[in-house]
Amino acid sequence: MNAGTDWSATEPCARALDAADALAHFRDAFSIPRGADGAELTYLCGHSLGLAPRNARARVLEELEDWERLGVRGHEHARRDWISYAERLQAPLAVLAGAAPQEVVAMNSLSVNLHLLLVSFYRPTAARHRILIEAGAFPSDRHVVTSQLRWHGYDPAVALIELAPRAGEETLRAEEIEQTIAAQAGKLALVLWPGVQYRTGQSFELAHIAHAAQRAGARIGFDLAHSIGNVPLSLHDGNADFAAWCSYKYLNGGPGAIGGAFVHERHARDLSLPRLSGWWAHEAATRFRMGPELTLTPGAAGWQISNPPVLSSAPLIAALEQFSGAGMAALRAKSLQLTAYLECCLMQLCGQEITLLTGSDPQQRGCQLSIRVRGNSERARSVHAALDANGVVTDWREPDTIRLAPVPLYNRYADALRAAQLLAQALRI
Ligand SMILES: *Cc1c(COP(=O)(O)O)cnc(C)c1O
Numbered sequence: 403m404n405a406g407t408d409w410s411a412t413e414p415c416a417r418a419l420d421a422a423d424a425l426a427h428f429r430d431a432f433s434i435p436r437g438a439d440g441a442e443l444t445y446l447c448g449h450s451l452g453l454a455p456r457n458a459r460a461r462v463l464e465e466l467e468d469w470e471r472l473g474v475r476g477h478e479h480a481r482r483d484w485i486s487y488a489e490r491l492q493a494p495l496a497v498l499a500g501a502a503p504q505e506v507v508a509m510n511s512l513s514v515n516l517h518l519l520l521v522s523f524y525r526p527t528a529a530r531h532r533i534l535i536e537a538g539a540f541p542s543d544r545h546v547v548t549s550q551l552r553w554h555g556y557d558p559a560v561a562l563i564e565l566a567p568r569a570g571e572e573t574l575r576a577e578e579i580e581q582t583i584a585a586q587a588g589k590l591a592l593v594l595w596p597g598v599q600y601r602t603g604q605s606f607e608l609a610h611i612a613h614a615a616q617r618a619g620a621r622i623g624f625d626l627a628h629s630i631g632n633v634p635l636s637l638h639d640g641n642a643d644f645a646a647w648c649s650y651k652y653l654n655g656g657p658g659a660i661g662g663a664f665v666h667e668r669h670a671r672d673l674s675l676p677r678l679s680g681w682w683a684h685e686a687a688t689r690f691r692m693g694p695e696l697t698l699t700p701g702a703a704g705w706q707i708s709n710p711p712v713l714s715s716a717p718l719i720a721a722l723e724q725f726s727g728a729g730m731a732a733l734r735a736k737s738l739q740l741t742a743y744l745e746c747c748l749m750q751l752c753g754q755e756i757t758l759l760t761g762s763d764p765q766q767r768g769c770q771l772s773i774r775v776r777g778n779s780e781r782a783r784s785v786h787a788a789l790d791a792n793g794v795v796t797d798w799r800e801p802d803t804i805r806l807a808p809v810p811l812y813n814r815y816a817d818a819l820r821a822a823q824l825l826a827q828a829l830r831i
Contacts, residue, residue: 406742409743411750411751411822411823413819416743416814416815416819417815419743420814420816423736423814424732424736425728425733425811426814428724428728429812429814430456431456431457431811432455432456432654432724432811433453433454433455433456434453435453435795437793442793443793443794443795444795444817445813446794446795446796446808446809446821447797447807448651448652448654448769448813449628449632449651449805449807450651451650452631452651452652452653452655453654453809453812455720455723455724457720457723458656458717458720458721461719461720462713462716462717464481464482464716465482465713465716468480468481485686485709486686487710487712487715488508488509488660488703488710488715489686491508491662491715491722492504492703494723494726495508495630495662497725497726498631498653498730499626499630499635499637499645499662499664500634500640501637501638502667504667504670504700504701505638505664505666505701506663506664506702507662507663507665507702507703508649508660508662508710508715508718509660509662509663509705509706509707509708511648511658511660511661512542512625512627512646513542513543513545513546514661515646515661515662515663515705516546516625516646517550518663518705518707519623519663519705520546520594520623522665522669522676522677522705523621523623523643524554524591524592524621525621525676526554526556526591527591529588530588530619530620531556531561531589532561532563532586532590533547533550533551533561533562533590533592533593533594534564534565534586534590534593534594534595534620535562535563535565536564536565536566536574536596539564539596540625543594543625547562547592547594548562563582563586563590565578565579572759572760573602573604573759573760573761574604576606576607576610579595579606579614583611583614586618586620587619588618588619590618590619591620592620592622593615593620593621594625595608595611595622595624596626596629597625597626597627597628597629597635597645598628598629598632598633599628600628601759601772601799603759603760603767603768603770603771603772604761605633605765605766608624608635608637608640608642609639609641612640612642613641621643621644622641622642622643623643623644623646624642624644624645624646625645625646625647626645626646626647627647627651628651628770629647629652629768631654631725632651632652632737632769632770633734633737634730634731634734637666638666638667642664642666643666643669644663644664644665645663645664646661646662646664649662649721652768652809653722654717655714655717655721656721659715659717660714660715660718663702663705664702665702665705670701670702670704671700677704677705678707679696679698679707680706680707681707681708681709682706682708682709682710683696683698683699683704683705683706683707684696684697686699725811728810728811733811734810736810737768737808737809740769740808740813740815740818741767741768741808743808743815743818744771744808744821745758745762745771747818747819747821747823748773748822752822752829755775755776755777756773756774756775756776756825756829757773757774758771758772759774768807769809770805770807771805771807772803772804772806773805774802774804775804778802779800779801782801782802783798783802784828785804786798786804789804789824789825789828792824792828794820796821806821
């Protein structure tokens, strides 16, 4: 079957695509939630909370057992010793981030990590203190930057630049981002940009944005909440200063899972960067001498403060085993096709009644498609509720947007078809 041209929103087509899917068996590695009738839900909500890898339970239980069995001795003698627990996550996270292991660290949660990195990388001066973000940013990101601005004594109403799409457009044009950055040269201290925008699903060329920011003399940081595990990343080659992410969306690390951060190698040993530190920033070899001086661990690990939360890291270890098994390149290849098939089904079955906020260019999106239901907000809300009642889990954003994410690790082509069929039914087409 030729991608796109021979596709149809029919069971035989979805079945043929699933039969040809070399990654199909990864679905068996996840627990698929079921509805009240006992049937598996059509789960298209991996952009909010990824599904539980089946081996997560064993990984968590092993830590509980080791705690029960060993008490404090578990720090050194647990099956996976707790002292170096965060280090275990470095190598697999580095692969997904497109970084060297020393450039990444698992710690805290996303918004906290953004704050810690802004302490180091947002160094405003009277002349240069502006921050650029996208208009309609995830509220937490906006709260992070406005509170940082105020903390430094600046008024967000003046110092925060928020770039919106052109009137009548849903997504941002690359040239407009670059022009805005260039126009702020000399005044811009920091660009904080999403890898994939959470509401529209638009994916950005991070290396281009990093280049534009650096040409303007600004630091560049990325929020990868909707990117890591969704699209391939190359943070090191793309020259980002820093990045942060959460692990409960596409990484499937579980609710409130330990977050992550990237700091480019060129900052690995820069002691001139101010930081908020704790004992876990101290180099591992001498940390337990408990001396008064801080000998910073080079690299991203030097931004840690506390010892790692083992119980919220164990499921992430399990989840990253699935990524290592499948490989990000293969996942992206499936994702491109699966998302295109969802688009095809939506357009064939519901095209008159919805508009796609996410563009059709596969290079400018991950797996998420955001759709707007024609008519008023009330209609859109009842359509979303009908999907939910019929076992199709999507997510709702005020006032009229439904976000659907077919995730290549555990979704099938049949899920894309079923979602579109039930959407058509809810729209009563
Ligand atoms: C999910 C998400 C968050 C959540 O932040 P936490 O600190 O993990 O609660 C923040 N920003 C963006 C862009 C997100 O998508």
